[in-house]
Amino acid sequence: MQEADAPRDTLLIIEDEPKIARLVADYLxxxxxxxQHIDHGDRVLPWLLERAEAEASPALVLLDLMLPGTDGLTLCREIRQRWPAIAIIMLTARVEEVDRLLGLELGADDYICKPFSPREVVARVKAVLRRSQALHDPAAAATGSQLTLDDEGWRALADGQDLGLTAVEYQLLKVMMQAPGRIFSRDQLMDRMYRDHRIVSERTVDSHVKKLRRKIADAWPEREIIRSVYGVGYKYQPEE
Structure with missing residues (x-):
């Protein structure tokens, strides 16, 4: 049982259907x-800005795709750019693959398609929070056997050891770590690494991956966590 004075993670539910929002909130x-609940897209960013100023940002947002006012995909992009430590799970009745890919490219950590089980939402939230908190808590590296990211210092730490990554290598690693096991094509990685959409060759991505893997191997000689998938691309596969 959770102690009364133990801190609780705050989750923001952005959903315009009151019954769904109340059901999810009750289970969480x-x-x-x-x-906390917001039912209109235009109110989200002002609310987050106010919370950020008070150093009380939510740990995760459950973000409906179809909202009045600012839509979910736009909000996903804005939240990821302004508050990278906030995890995002998108809720949607639009199951087309293009929407899933677009949402993940904009920075969503996971998707849940409607109709869904509230118990599934709770399980997904817990899983995403575990992964997100490990990525954004550099102090966790002190516990050993962990690869963590420090967004403020743009550092990757392997068991507390700074890997000395360049900005591009850091961004490359972060993209893959946000979705363990997901295979990223070279085009997808280029889009995420180069926000100005400059034209670079696939060999450029391969070169960055090669350097990144070498730096990780210097710290962890017996581990291979960035893996090649022949003919497709690369994935981050942490060891159990």
Missing amino acids: EGSGFAT
């Missing part, structure tokens, strides 16, 4: 989370 609160 029953699992020990605090929740």
